[in-house]
Amino acid sequence: MIQLSKHKKLWIIALCLYGAMILAPVAVPLVWAEQTKEEKARQRMLNLEAANALWRLKRALEKEGFYAGRVRLNVWHAAAMDAGKFDPRKYEEFKQQLYQKSVDDSLKCFEFYIEQNSPHDAKMCLQTWKVHATEIDQFDEDTYNELAQRLKDLKKNKTE
Numbered sequence: 138m139i140q141l142s143k144h145k146k147l148w149i150i151a152l153c154l155y156g157a158m159i160l161a162p163v164a165v166p167l168v169w170a171e172q173t174k175e176e177k178a179r180q181r182m183l184n185l186e187a188a189n190a191l192w193r194l195k196r197a198l199e200k201e202g203f204y205a206g207r208v209r210l211n212v213w214h215a216a217a218m219d220a221g222k223f224d225p226r227k228y229e230e231f232k233q234q235l236y237q238k239s240v241d242d243s244l245k246c247f248e249f250y251i252e253q254n255s256p257h258d259a260k261m262c263l264q265t266w267k268v269h270a271t272e273i274d275q276f277d278e279d280t281y282n283e284l285a286q287r288l289k290d291l292k293k294n295k296t297e
Contacts, residue, residue: 183220190216194231203239203269210235236273240266247284256292263288 190213197209210231217223243266250259263284270276 180220183216184222187213187216187220187222198231198234198238203235203242206235206238233273236269237275239269240273240275243269251287251291254291254295256288256295259288259291 190209194206194209194213197206201209210228213231214223214228243262246262247259247266250256250262263281266284267276267281
């Protein structure tokens with residue numbers, strides 16, 4: 138009799154374990170469903186942040202200066218990476234646009250300060266032009282030497 142009750146106990150335990158194995162997969166999807174909703178909401182938020190950062194970057198490229206644009210480029214880069222939407226080609230394209238705008242603005246700046254007889258400010262613009270043109274592989278030594286000579290001539294004329 139004691140033997141029979143031990144077998145009954147083992148059968149009952151085995152049936153309970155078997156029932157738990159059958160019912161466990163039914164309970165698991167409920168837990169995963171909640172995580173999926175949270176993850177979807179988080180992903181939507183990250184996508185929205187990346188889209189906003191992209192809009193601000195494009196606006197900065199049109200209306201703002203180099204440093205504001207550089208900050209916007211970095212913010213977009215981080216937001217796009219977080220959202221899993223980062224495209225290295227787009228990043229390089231935006232960076233190229235940003236630096237090209239700076240190169241163009243630096244040349245205008247240089248011309249303006251040459252006309253204003255301000256060699257110090259013209260030199261700052263020339264240095265910016267050189268650094269940013271080098272960054273996007275557009276630096277031309279001949280153009281630089283020509284601009285530097287104009288700057289020297291301005292300094293010489295100013296001291297006379």
